[in-house]
Structure formats: structure tokens, C-alpha cells
Amino acid sequence: MSNLEYAIGVILVLVALATVLVTPFLLVHSRSLYDHGAGCWWCHPRLLPRKRR
Numbered sequence: 722m723s724n725l726e727y728a729i730g731v732i733l734v735l736v737a738l739a740t741v742l743v744t745p746f747l748l749v750h751s752r753s754l755y756d757h758g759a760g761c762w763w764c765h766p767r768l769l770p771r772k773r774r
Contacts, residue, residue, distance in 0.1 A: 747763075751764075
């Protein structure tokens, strides 16, 4: 196995592990009765900052 294949495999395992660990928190957050509002970065992610007028 080459170093490139090993690195790709390690990255894929880390992404899968992170997905498995984060999924329960995402489900609990999305099913909570509390209204998070527009300030919740999880529910309302902003990729670009807002422009000030």
C-alpha cells in the first residue's frame, strides 16, 4: 500500500468517526422544543459575513 492510499484511508476513517460522533448531537439539537432563533449558527449557518449598509 502506498503512502497516498494510506493517507486517504486515514482521512476517510476520521471523517466516518466524526460523523458517527456528531450525529446524535445533531439529532438532539434539531428535535429540541427550544426555539434557537436566527442566532443559532448550527440551524442558520452563514458562509459569508453580512454586508453592513
